[in-house]
Amino acid sequence: MSTPRVTSRDVARRAGVSQSTVSYVLNDTPGQAISAETRARVLDAAAELAYTPSAAARALRAGRTDTVLVVLADIPVGDTALAIVGALSRTIRPHGYTTVYQRRDGRDLRTVLRSVTPVAIADVGAFSPDEIAAAVERNVPVVGVSLDGVDGHVMRIPQDEIGRMQAEHLIARGRRRLAYAASDDPDAHDLTAGRIEGVRAACARHGLPAPVVVETPLYADAAARAVDRLRNRADPVTGVCAFDDEVALAVLAGMRLGGLSAPADVAVVGVDDVPLARLVSPALTTVHVRSDDVGAALGRHVLRRLKPELGIAEPDDQATVHLVVRETT
Template sequence: MPVKRITSSDVARAAGVSRATVSFVLNDKPGMRITEETRRRVLEAARDLDYRPHASARSLAAGRSDVVLLAIPDLPIGAGISRFVEELATALAAYGLTLVTHLAAAHGRPLPDVCAAVDASVVVGFSSFDQDTVQVLRRAGADLVLPTDTEGAAPMWHVGRLQAEHLISRGHRRLGYALPGHPAFRHMAGERLQGATDACAKAGLEPPVTLTVHLEVASAAQAITAWREQAVTGVCAFNDETALAVLAGLHEHGLTIPGDMAVVGADDIPTARLAAPPLTTVCWDLHDVARHRAETIVTSLAGGGQAAQHPGVSADASTNPHVLQRSST
């Protein structure tokens, strides 16, 4: 036999009060004249019955739900995305908000349907939502959608620029760029490559020699051969996983790092520091990124306007991405 859900009526009967009084106490309504004895009875009854307010009831009482829906694009979920989700969930919890994730890669219900189903007050993305999508999400119940085209999620070119500038500052005059093999990263990789290309142009150098490196030793070794033929001495890799593949290709050729070729990755995944040699990478303070995103959400919901934007994992320059120097460069 299924267990009956405890309702506010059950709490009211146990405490000997009305449902309205239960609502006033549990939602801590200001200005209500409720004696301490009544308040104590209600709280004890709710605790003894293990009562948990239904989402719709909480939404009605608060004027909105406490659910923030994070739309994760159709990308492989690596260490960087996973850690950001954890940090954002923790930061939002400090404000009494609950994070729910929607994986586009799962090819399940459309995002607006999920927004309505979980009664999300906020929808957050890793990239900008166009205005049509914003309107659909608002009709589905979202009070706040971030970021939008009008705000603009910052481009990723900062990453490639920092990588190339770092290698150039260490004397490398011919650079390579390792594109990821996964097609879902194509747009992001293009922006990062553009940053590296701009840095080379600013230094009076040729554009990076661009090759696709799959997460396989054979693919990486083939790329190393091609780069060596074109006198490449420093490689910017799309991310740390791709950079680790490049390191494996260098080891396959018996080359020294960074003596024969230097490599710099991006995202500072946990295994980057365990590579041989430890991987130089571009990183962010994801705790700070998540904290600012949570503050933006709370400020906006309170009607105070939006704070400085930190749209997604790889946000704009205000998140202070920087090169973490290790032994691979």
């Protein structure tokens, strides 16, 4: 049996630092305030684990012309983001291209391009159209997917539509007082804003009060306190639109601790349709974002720029989302 390849995540875990800190240290990224002690811990952990960067990452730093850099927005990197990267990679790999992905980590595109030389950039909600001009100056084609509907990208994932779909479903099931269970992760802010706006719009359309917004940590006792705030009101909440499936599962755990059940007391809708959503009891109603389609479409946009001779038709410009109805509503 082959030994699993050591990853930067393993190094980060051994050193007790974030994955981005490992990247900064091992790539000697300029402008990062990293102490000598932290740098030494990372280098020692990498040596202990015999870590070596992937071939694609080494090629990217060396400026090889077959590597596409995928830059993710500063959002939680969960199943959806990884599915986008995976589908993009599978789409372009048969044409001789490899992918390397990284988070933006607060850097602008000019800073990113100082240390790497990709043949193209796939921007997953990381950069504004103005920032993308920096890549144009370097003759690096950029294709991007907007996470908030901003113009200037080849695709968008409609966050407001996700929230609207959650709320419309709950309202159709007779739920008249809705809440939005937000993530307590600061990186989720940009996605949250669009989704809450969609929930608010649906409530207004039906003449209902604006949704109650409550942060819901991923701990059962903390989630129970959040649920208690939603229920112990003059107008108790009867339907919850959750930021994602993890937050929805936290809401369900908090409800159980408070002696409540779904959907009898409170109906709950998540987002992402992770495998666990269909395995829990009651199974979770959720909004499924066709992440594979987003990644494949981005890959086709990359190929249209790099190999126009392939004659690839222009893909759709908006991700498909649909509701998966299960037992929590």
